[in-house]
């Protein structure tokens with residue numbers, strides 16, 4: 220069983236008087252397993268929010284199908300145990316945070332004592348304790364985001380969908396979001412979130428999906444998606460004579476002076492780097508540093524983005 | 532935790548209605564309107580003094596008319612923004628993604644608006660009745676009956692506004708609703724005109740108009756109020772039933788349209 224399934228979801232918006240077509244989503248295919256934290260990452264405009272709007276029933280897909288907790292998308296049943304934080308959430312200005320959570324709790328059918336208990340807990344958990352009786356009209360952007368997180372969790376959902384949960388939050392708020400996500404995982408829940416901030420995903424996700432230009436390109440655990448191959452090796456040596464430079468460069472290693480004493484040798488693979496290193500040691504230089512740089516999420520992103528023209 | 536049963540619809544409906552009502556009564560604009568309308572009702576006192584013989588009648592006439600116009604105005608303005616405000620401010624994102632059907636959302640919102648109209652009418656009606664009592668003017672049950680009929684009319688107008696705003700802009704919805712309100716008030720006159728003078732085109736249009744146009748003349752009891760002639764309660768019940776059916780159908784259609792909309 221999967222808690223969230225998306226198969227070939229697609230959406231084209233029509234805008235303006237001439238109903239001009241804007242392809243927002245071409246193919247979103249992935250699933251989220253029970254008790255998994257899944258991150259959907261992609262650059263601005265990739266289609267992450269569109270995917271989430273289809274999943275939560277705000278928008279109907281033109282093609283494809285999906286389910287939440289075993290129920291087809293767009294049905295009331297699919298949303299019973301779903302918690303959702305919209306992108307840049309906005310709430311009823313006339314309510315206080317407490318009243319807001321009470322209202323949403325009632326929509327989930329929770330009784331009053333349970334609502335009040337959960338609301339109080341969550342307001343503390345998201346760090347709004349000092350403002351629980353202030354009208355939302357007076358909330359700052361980050362406070363709004365925190366209220367949004369609280370309402371997504373009010374009914375103890377099985378699956379939580381968060382659209383850029385860290386937008387507008389200060390460092391403490393960001394850490395709290397990480398803590399909330401880890402907490403949900405520890406309680407056996409599943410979390411699906413969208414982000415374009417790569418470090419967010421690296422920290423908390425079990426698996427990620429990479430979305431570029433309306434298509435989910437790759438899904439898997441982060442370390443599987445990243446190329447294990449070494450991209451570049453840097454060796455920093457001290458006291459190496461300039462006379463050695465031609466020999467080193469003949470190995471396909473670049474030579475870059477760093478200050479008076481040091482030289483940075485850079486190779487595209489490990490073997491030439493080691494040869495250069497041996498050469499430098501024989502010549503009496505001291506080794507100050509050795510680093511193999513592997514692929515980071517950033518590189519993967521760039522690699523995907525470069526390949527995006529292929530099937531556009 | 533498994534949640535196989537749907538959340539109780541009554542609780543959801545109540546929560547949506549209550550939140551809508553609470554937003555309305557916390558709105559400064561509405562406070563202003565009610566105070567202004569109450570002042571207008573009281574101003575009938577001054578106009579009544581100008582009348583030669585029957586100032587009590589003038590006060591009754593003007594008072595009930597002001598109340599009815601206020602209720603209709605609030606019904607139109609609130610009706611056209613009932614759904615639109617939630618869509619524009621994106622608060623709807625957090626509602627229709629809960630286990631709440633869009634139809635239930637519309638009925639809940641409308642219930643909240645109905646409650647608001649009821650309270651406005653109770654306050655203004657209270658002012659009028661108090662004025663009548665303080666002056667020691669004769670009281671008739673028809674005054675209460677006319678207030679009830681006005682509420683029914685307000686509900687019909689609000690439902691029409693809600694219907695149009697489920698697919699068009701607030702301004703368009705407001706203009707069209709106001710037009711239908713005027714035609715609805717002229718229902719009988721239109722009818723008579725069509726029967727006597729009407730050309731062929733009108734003869735064709737009339738049967739359609741009869742079904743679509745709300746008969747708002749049902750809600751007017753001007754003559755009865757003027758001369759304090761009580762209405763049959765069966766008539767009041769009939770008018771109320773008509774209003775509720777008309778509003779119900781308009782809301783049902785609004786739900787069908789709203790259910791298909793993308794919230795982008």
Ligand SMILES: Nc1ncnc2c1ncn2[C@@H]1O[C@H](COP(=O)(O)OP(=O)(O)OP(=O)(O)O)[C@@H](O)[C@H]1O
Nearest residue numbers: 232234241243262263264265266267268269415795
């Ligand atoms: N309402 C709309 N009308 C027309 N086009 C839209 C609409 N919403 C989104 N789009 C287009 O669809 C594409 C995907 O947008 P989407 O909001 O899903 O991106 P995103 O991945 O969430 O981006 P971001 O990281 O900036 O939030 C974009 O090209 C955008 O211009």
Ligand SMILES: [Mg+2]
Nearest residue numbers: 267268269306
């Ligand atoms: Mg987005």
